[in-house]
Amino acid sequence: MKPPDNHVHTRWSWDTASSSTMELACERARDLGLPGLAFTEHVDFTAWGDGDGGATAPADVGARPRVTPMNVQGYLADLARCRELYPELRLLSGIEAGEPHLFAGSVAAVLAAGEFERVLGSLHAVEHRGGLEYVDSSLLADVDPHDLMRRYLTDMVELVAGSSVFDVLAHCDYPRRYWPTDRAGEYSEADFEEEYRTVFRELASSGRALEIKHQEPAGIGGADALVVAGGR
Ligand SMILES: [Zn+2]
Numbered sequence: 001m002k003p004p005d006n007h008v009h010t011r012w013s014w015d016t017a018s019s020s021t022m023e024l025a026c027e028r029a030r031d032l033g034l035p036g037l038a039f040t041e042h043v044d045f046t047a048w049g050d051g052d053g054g055a056t057a058p059a060d061v062g063a064r065p066r067v068t069p070m071n072v073q074g075y076l077a078d079l080a081r082c083r084e085l086y087p088e089l090r091l092l093s094g095i096e097a098g099e100p101h102l103f104a105g106s107v108a109a110v111l112a113a114g115e116f117e118r119v120l121g122s123l124h125a126v127e128h129r130g131g132l133e134y135v136d137s138s139l140l141a142d143v144d145p146h147d148l149m150r151r152y153l154t155d156m157v158e159l160v161a162g163s164s165v166f167d168v169l170a171h172c173d174y175p176r177r178y179w180p181t182d183r184a185g186e187y188s189e190a191d192f193e194e195e196y197r198t199v200f201r202e203l204a205s206s207g208r209a210l211e212i213k214h215q216e217p218a219g220i221g222g223a224d225a226l227v228v229a230g231g232r
Contacts, residue, residue: 004036012075013042036090038118044098051105060131072113094118101162121166145184153195
């Protein structure tokens with residue numbers, strides 16, 4: 001039995017093409033023989049809201065021109081339709097909450113707007129020049145990559161300790177996707193072993209699961225093929 005893909009983005013995520021529908025993801029899952037999917041759409045924010053950690057967080061949320069609020073009603077309607085169309089698939093509702101320890105109030109408002117069965121926690125941004133900046137190639141070009149990776153993993157411990165809203169920690173070493181091999185050499189986990197271990201200890205002590213990326217050549221609906229091993 002293949003594992004389900006528990007981290008799928010569709011057109012309801014701000015970074016995913018409008019042609020990337022839930023139906024297409026379900027068709028693909030059926031073709032691949034997957035037992036189910038979790039539609040964990042991105043929930044990110046561009047400003048501090050009520051109940052957020054803005055006071056202790058960086059002054060600004062850096063430019064996030066494409067981030068838009070999740071359309072919860074549209075998402076849930078799609079999901080209900082897919083559950084009727086694909087009864088053989090186990091389809092979970094969900095979100096991927098970005099920096100949930102900093103946006104606790106804003107995330108809670110989204111979670112209150114619908115029923116979400118799978119909540120991923122993820123860190124895509126760190127403090128840089130007084131603002132919260134996405135970790136991507138342009139940030140990595142501006143800093144020492146090893147320093148940034150250490151800071152990222154340290155912030156990750158704060159995220160895990162500071163938010164209980166999520167069940168599964170997504171992509172625990174996200175910046176490596178943009179690792180500048182030309183400047184920094186090959187990425188080596190061993191360089192950050194202690195930092196990784198600290199994250200995993202914190203996560204395990206709260207009984208939560210780590211997302212494991214399962215390398216399949218073909219992703220689901222354009223998203224990464226990711227599975228969750230263990231956990232609730
Ligand atoms: Zn993510």
